Amino acid sequence: MSVLLEARAIGKRFGGVQALKDVSLTINAGEIYGLIGPNGAGKTTFFNVLTGLYSRDGGDVLFNGQPLQLGNPSAVAAAGIARTFQNIRLFANMTALENVMVGRHVCTRSGLLGAMFRTKQNRQEEAAIQRRAEELLRYVGIAHRANDLARNLSYGDQRRLEIARALATEPKLLALDEPAAGMNATETAELRKLIVGLRDDGLTVLLIEHDVKLVMGLCDRLAVLDYGEKIAEDVPEVVQKNPKVIEAYLGGAHE
Amino acid sequence: MMNKLLTDKPWWGVALVAASLAFLPFVVGAAAGPAWVRVLDFALLYVLLSLGLNIVVGYAGLLDLGYVAFYAVGAYLYALLSSPHLTQNFPAIAAMFPDGLHGPIWLLLPAGAVLAGVFGILLGAPTLRLRGDYLAIVTLGFGEIIRIFMNNLHRPVNITNGAQGITQIDGIHLGPVALDRSLDLFGFAIPSLNLYYYLFLALVLLIIVVSVRLEDSRIGRAWVAIREDEIAAKACGINTRNIKLAAFAMGASFGGVAGGLFAGFQQFVSPESFQLIDSIMILAMVVLGGMGHIPGVILGSLLLTLLPEFFRYAATPVQQWIFGQVLIDPETLRMLLFGLTLVVVMLYRPAGLWPEKRRSRELEQKRGEVA
Numbered sequence: 187m188s189v190l191l192e193a194r195a196i197g198k199r200f201g202g203v204q205a206l207k208d209v210s211l212t213i214n215a216g217e218i219y220g221l222i223g224p225n226g227a228g229k230t231t232f233f234n235v236l237t238g239l240y241s242r243d244g245g246d247v248l249f250n251g252q253p254l255q256l257g258n259p260s261a262v263a264a265a266g267i268a269r270t271f272q273n274i275r276l277f278a279n280m281t282a283l284e285n286v287m288v289g290r291h292v293c294t295r296s297g298l299l300g301a302m303f304r305t306k307q308n309r310q311e312e313a314a315i316q317r318r319a320e321e322l323l324r325y326v327g328i329a330h331r332a333n334d335l336a337r338n339l340s341y342g343d344q345r346r347l348e349i350a351r352a353l354a355t356e357p358k359l360l361a362l363d364e365p366a367a368g369m370n371a372t373e374t375a376e377l378r379k380l381i382v383g384l385r386d387d388g389l390t391v392l393l394i395e396h397d398v399k400l401v402m403g404l405c406d407r408l409a410v411l412d413y414g415e416k417i418a419e420d421v422p423e424v425v426q427k428n429p430k431v432i433e434a435y436l437g438g439a440h441e
Numbered sequence: 442m443m444n445k446l447l448t449d450k451p452w453w454g455v456a457l458v459a460a461s462l463a464f465l466p467f468v469v470g471a472a473a474g475p476a477w478v479r480v481l482d483f484a485l486l487y488v489l490l491s492l493g494l495n496i497v498v499g500y501a502g503l504l505d506l507g508y509v510a511f512y513a514v515g516a517y518l519y520a521l522l523s524s525p526h527l528t529q530n531f532p533a534i535a536a537m538f539p540d541g542l543h544g545p546i547w548l549l550l551p552a553g554a555v556l557a558g559v560f561g562i563l564l565g566a567p568t569l570r571l572r573g574d575y576l577a578i579v580t581l582g583f584g585e586i587i588r589i590f591m592n593n594l595h596r597p598v599n600i601t602n603g604a605q606g607i608t609q610i611d612g613i614h615l616g617p618v619a620l621d622r623s624l625d626l627f628g629f630a631i632p633s634l635n636l637y638y639y640l641f642l643a644l645v646l647l648i649i650v651v652s653v654r655l656e657d658s659r660i661g662r663a664w665v666a667i668r669e670d671e672i673a674a675k676a677c678g679i680n681t682r683n684i685k686l687a688a689f690a691m692g693a694s695f696g697g698v699a700g701g702l703f704a705g706f707q708q709f710v711s712p713e714s715f716q717l718i719d720s721i722m723i724l725a726m727v728v729l730g731g732m733g734h735i736p737g738v739i740l741g742s743l744l745l746t747l748l749p750e751f752f753r754y755a756a757t758p759v760q761q762w763i764f765g766q767v768l769i770d771p772e773t774l775r776m777l778l779f780g781l782t783l784v785v786v787m788l789y790r791p792a793g794l795w796p797e798k799r800r801s802r803e804l805e806q807k808r809g810e811v812a
Binding site for chain 1: 651654655658659660661662663665666669670672673674675676677678679680681687691
């Protein structure tokens, strides 16, 4: 199995708080990789550093054999990492279809002049953008809501739309930040089906999740963060039995 | 959208609109006098300006309070390159152009657009990290800086002639047709003001087509995405720096074109014409009409140019009719009524008079949640 992403000694400090301390992890191509940990363990911080939204204090990331331009979100997206957000961030006043069309931005080229003169190339690209966006809406199962404003979609559909928008950038790695947060059991089961489908279609998935049951059942491998440090990284069965992990989740017996 | 607007309507509908637009200046001129045709011409210039600002404020959501600076850049470029000012003050230039500087319109308007676009980037580059109020303050300062430069660039070298402004600017010529004189067409005289009306109308139509095409394009969607959620836009791979600069440049270039037309039309420019209140008026047109919605913005700019003029003319006779005498100076009353109109519209139509459908839906929903 080939390595898709290798994070080496990522560090991040907010004032006096060491949010991430030399976190290193390796994600293989084609797997679902989970990142779990108690509240405040640094999962989302790691996500934000990886996707370029936060600057880092140390470390680097090799993605697909190339060093990733950390600190530059659009370069990270262009390199092939797409993400969703813990508290959904859609373009609320654009339609579902338009949201996904925005996702095509990074894979397309048309500029101001092309748009002004409606060149043949521009029209073809526009048509292709819309075709692909419709395809992706169908893929995540919300094609019937294409012309509704993103803000008017149900919570579960908004999650799906965010995934469709991320997929529109044609990523190699899809990073999902707590996709099951706030979902009921049915919605979670459907989401799980969607994520497994993504993996089966050849995508690598990085998953932050609170729902331990979902993570344990879904992930091929996972890492556990606690107080900004990685305390375990292995297949779920092994991680589950790790005493450090149990302590982090249930509290230590000492003192 | 524009294409749909044209194709969905029956041909006679389009023909009717075209005919009424074509005859409008004659009807207005005959019914209300040439002063109102002049108002009409200015209204069209303001449509150009507000469509330009609409790109920056309406689409990309970047609050710009110094937009009139780009209007000034376009106007001064035209003024300098088609008036005797430079040849009188610089012997070297006079030697190069013994017949004087008379830049052709087909060169000066695009040059004005490009130069204003460059100034747009100059303004945009240092403000990329700013949003909302902070951006408004910086752009306000930029607008003032440009005006103050125009005011003071007459010493030690006289470039702009300072507060006195530049006079004797050539009127606009389209090939053999001089727009500053009435045109005799088969024994039928078309006044100069009407000729300008047609030129401005043509450019308004051109700019509408450009706006519509931009709105419905990859870059246009990226603008709206930045307005809606900048972080999500970045995560989608949008290079927000370049896309914002494109918005500033594009919006500014419309202002530059309008500026060139203004200089040729007035044949006189001075820093007086490019004050903060003008920037605010253009912004008010965009907001009042409906941000990000082209028909709304056009409506807003027409209303805000025509209403004050209407109040000015109506104030005296109406007072005499009601009170038998003029109690309040028409000039004062005019601004009073104008302000009142703005407040009323914003109270009852907070999304603008003719908002974009999706935006209006959002606001109605919010109101429903409160109630």
